[in-house]
Amino acid sequence: MKYQLPESEIPTHWTNLMADLGPPEHPPLHPGTQLPLNPEDLAPLFPMALIEQEMSSEPNIEIPDEVREIYAMWRPTPLFRARRLEKALDTPAHIYYKYEGGSPAGSHKVNTAIPQAYYNKAEGIRKLTTETGAGQWGSALSLACGMFELECEVFMVGISYDQKPYRRAMIEAWGATIHRSPSELTEAGRSQQANITGSLGIAISEAVELAVANEDVHYSLGSVLGHVCVHQTVIGQECLKQLEMAGEYPDVVIGCVGGGSNFAGISFPFIREKLQSGRDIRFIAAEPAACPTLTKGVYAYDYGDTIGMTPLMPMYTLGHDFVPPPVHAGGLRYHGDASAVCALVKEGVVEAQAISQTEAFRSAVKFGRTEGILPAPEPAHAIKVAIDEALDAKRAGEERVILFNLCGHGYFDMAAYDQFHRGELEDLEFSEDDMNRALEHLPQAPSLA
């Protein structure tokens, strides 16, 4: 069962939940001075339009026509009711999923890649640098840069670069240059050559270093930042309308969390409704057990990258130099999370659950065989939580309405599916020792207690 909105229903504004939450108690700090960040501090990295969005108190931010026109290539995306999965689980629950994998780059990431490329082009920038984990963000930005005639240089986390040669080829097909991170092109990369698998934190350091060194080069981040979360809210806004078509309202909203923008995208418009109407909705952030930021991290000021070049942000963190085990959900291998998502977890608005890699893949296969779509490993974590909720509803005899975001397809992850089928997929454990070591390296910064 598919709920499809007409093109005229592509949202005209992004939802800025930061406006609802009010000025942050703990603002981002300059990494050098540790004073609250000024817009100008970010100017070497981002165009002013995005910096304004990052700090905006407008509840709704208008989407430029040029961006909406490109969104129309794949938006509005469909919302499905998973009737075949419900039947297989024999549950009274109603399971809905929003499918973002039909975009050209195969995930929700283009929702922010397009506006980021647009605003940078408008400010006269020549090139964007970025990092990519599983490759979904790198593909999305490569495509977006191609559409706005910007150059694009991508640092891909080493383990994903090795595991996913076809993502690399895709990034190149759309015109970007790509490097395995840690590379030898940057000081940051050269200092981290011992990290064989790489990490998002290191790749970010490399991309930032290159952008800072060149006047007409900017940096682009695929998650974590406020403006990225803002851009993804087109997902949840469309869900609101589509569930209305279905005559339903969610009891639970679920999304996987790497940096947090996918989760923000589906949940923030619903969280606004909850804050405004007091409506009883649960929100669950699904994260990998191998990188359990929200469930095992400490709430503290930390850097967004490994080297410590980015502002200090309040977040649940495993330490900025934590190198997560090489799970296949490369997009979830990040030491921290978006400040807004962390704050909502801290306040109890959002719950968090950690899911093991094999549990995620078992759920992905169950989903693929009933609903047809083979999910990427990242949203497989959300599917596991959705299935658990549906089974819990069955025990409770409840017609629970469950909504989750299927943020990308798994067509580039078949090697992982193959390993799973052959029983060769390991549950890479999160080591408390590793974390303790990483936490000792937390920056000296104001306490959040």
Add this chain to the structure above:
Amino acid sequence: MKYQLPESEIPTHWTNLMADLGPPEHPPLHPGTQLPLNPEDLAPLFPMALIEQEMSSEPNIEIPDEVREIYAMWRPTPLFRARRLEKALDTPAHIYYKYEGGSPAGSHKVNTAIPQAYYNKAEGIRKLTTETGAGQWGSALSLACGMFELECEVFMVGISYDQKPYRRAMIEAWGATIHRSPSELTEAGRSQQANITGSLGIAISEAVELAVANEDVHYSLGSVLGHVCVHQTVIGQECLKQLEMAGEYPDVVIGCVGGGSNFAGISFPFIREKLQSGRDIRFIAAEPAACPTLTKGVYAYDYGDTIGMTPLMPMYTLGHDFVPPPVHAGGLRYHGDASAVCALVKEGVVEAQAISQTEAFRSAVKFGRTEGILPAPEPAHAIKVAIDEALDAKRAGEERVILFNLCGHGYFDMAAYDQFHRGELEDLEFSEDDMNRALEHLPQAPSLA
């Protein structure tokens, strides 16, 4: 620019163009007796409902509700106007493409896999066997069998099995068993061990052999046959409505041709309009220069498979034991074509053009960088023809309306894109010598002259 129909506009009937063309002058013949084929001759392979469709004179065949319900998972598929490509070509032509790659299996193939699984299940069949070239058909049937709780056994052409391990993993993820063809499981396979790359003809022989040997096992073909072409006509029917939304009518309709069902799917509803109204539309079948059935084959009775187990069908053929060069467009590596498509070429209703592998990939990259979607190598052949038509329209100063079928995405073909970018992609030439050798092996059968 996207034209999206509501779910209520999924066609209720398939278009049976055979009814318009009248009884064939040259009917299919039994391979042993060479007498016109009876329905019972096909009963070991297909359920009676499909055999009836194969020989039906009904102009429109009703689509079962159960099939339409599953179609609704991805249908109606979007029609796009390729404005960014038009701009890049600086052409006055209007280029439209129908995108079938958004289906769970990534191509149009599920349009027939679902009804084939449905009718076999209804007849009490336990298992379906099949062949697959590039893997798109094998994925589609694996998915369809899973949905109707049928077992599925797939023989994958050797060269594709080697080139596309992730397609194999996908077929397995949906629950089918898969073998590299030629295999050692069948007499047909054992007799062809010298063919290292394999071919669709050999894989068909293997799958047919297994089906014939077991009462509760049937065979399923992904193209070539009449009922397969019939099922694909949902594509063209939707295009008719979508172009009406756009206020346009095509001057040229283009599809790539391997066995012919993709081409039939987009063109047959328009060919019916041409036959009924005399409307001036051109139809172009795009085939690979390495396997140029329609442009260089002879029109004769030939087998559909390599060993000679299938009925003799009138077709343009390169000889049933021709093993096409291992181009990446594995779905187009077939020695013959659907009888109906061949007859339309013979009568001059349909034109044919042969496209080289590098021309196809050059067009695919141009398309991907403007329109976002990276096409599979098969529809890249259609894109090349569409671009040529758009450039011809520019020279002629014409607002020509061009429609082509983008029948699948290229996410499993990134190794080929990679080769193309590194300049390592070869144009595998069609050898006249090879053909002459193959044609000497044409069966002794009535002449079509």
